[in-house]
Amino acid sequence: MHARSTTFVARPECIDAGIAMFRDEVMPTLQGMTGCVGMSLLADRESGRCIATTAWEDMAAMQSSADQVRPLRARAAKAFSATTSVDEWQIAALHRDHRSSDGACVRATWLKVRPDQFDRALEFYKTTVLPEIEQLDGFCSSSLMSDRGTGRAVVSTTYDSQDAMERSRDAARSLRTALLRDLGADQLDVGEFELTLAHLRVPEMA
Numbered sequence: 001m002h003a004r005s006t007t008f009v010a011r012p013e014c015i016d017a018g019i020a021m022f023r024d025e026v027m028p029t030l031q032g033m034t035g036c037v038g039m040s041l042l043a044d045r046e047s048g049r050c051i052a053t054t055a056w057e058d059m060a061a062m063q064s065s066a067d068q069v070r071p072l073r074a075r076a077a078k079a080f081s082a083t084t085s086v087d088e089w090q091i092a093a094l095h096r097d098h099r100s101s102d103g104a105c106v107r108a109t110w111l112k113v114r115p116d117q118f119d120r121a122l123e124f125y126k127t128t129v130l131p132e133i134e135q136l137d138g139f140c141s142s143s144l145m146s147d148r149g150t151g152r153a154v155v156s157t158t159y160d161s162q163d164a165m166e167r168s169r170d171a172a173r174s175l176r177t178a179l180l181r182d183l184g185a186d187q188l189d190v191g192e193f194e195l196t197l198a199h200l201r202v203p204e205m206a
Contacts, residue, residue, distance in 0.1 A: 001037070001091035001204055002062045003145055005053040006073055010080035011036060012048045018080035019043065019196050022052060026072050027199060030054060033068060035061025038200035042106050042193035049191065051081060051108070054089065054200050062088065089145035089154070092122050094205040095130055096141040100158050104140060104195040105165040108156045110188040111177060118148055118181045125184060127157065129175050133157055136162025143202075152188070158195060165192060 010018055024039050030036050042051045053071070055060035077084050113121045125144050133139055140158040147153070148198040155173070159165040180187055 001032045001069055001094075001205065002056045002059050003053050003089045003091050003096070004056070004065075004069070005051055005087045005089065005145075007048040007087075008052070008077060008080045009081035009084075010048040010050050010082035012045055014081040015043055015045055015050060016046065016083070018050060018076060021079040022197055025078060026052075027197065029072060030069075030105045031199075033065050036065065037202055040195065040200050041197035041199065042108070042191075043196045044191060044193050047191075048082070049193075050082070051193070052076070053198055053200075060136075076158065087147065087152075091149055091202060091205060092144045092153075093126060093130075094141070094143040094202050095134065096204060097134055097139055098141075099188055100140045100195055100198050101160070103161050104158055104198065105162050106156055106158050106193045106195050107168070107172060107190065108154055108193065109163055109172075109190050111153045111155070111179070112151050112186040112188055113146075113153055113183060114185070115148055115151055117185065118146060118153075121153060121179070121183050121185065122146075124179055126175055129155070129179065133168070134172065136164070138167045143205075158198075163174075 138160040142157040
């Protein structure tokens with residue numbers, strides 16, 4: 001499984017218009033594309049950062065969609081009044097306790113991992129991070145996506161509510177500290193978002 005994420009640095013007052021555009025135009029179009037297994041849209045209304053992620057059955061499906069997706073991205077950027085950046089990932093792991101509902105939130109952590117540590121990082125995530133976070137109240141799901149070419153990875157964890165995500169902060173910080181220490185990895189960024197659209201059909205991969 002592979003994924004393409006587009007980060008929109010939007011004007012906060014345009015976020016609702018961008019979400020509506022994704023819901024009414026982008027998502028229905030994506031659902032008709034060969035190999036697409038859904039999308040999600042995260043929004044941070046304070047900073048204006050919004051992240052749309054589309055999932056694909058394989059690299060070939062993701063690459064063949066590029067020309068069709070490009071004009072959709074341009075129209076979404078106009079709706080958000082945003083600049084954009086695009087990343088492509090391999091979905092290395094996904095575990096879902098239950099599907100999210102209205103009010104769900106996501107914490108995403110971007111990491112820089114040495115290429116020779118990628119396999120160890122994935123094993124640490126599966127054996128240490130997942131068993132800890134799935135015990136937290138309000139846990140929905142978690143995934144790890146990686147780009148071995150750049151050495152980057154992103155761990156995203158979904159919670160039932162803003163309150164549940166806030167209660168998990170200390171535990172999540174401790175897990176990040178252990179991961180960074182044990183792997184010699186660097187933390188690039190951490191963000192907390194509303195999960196405004198969630199229509200991913202990625203199967204269990206943990």
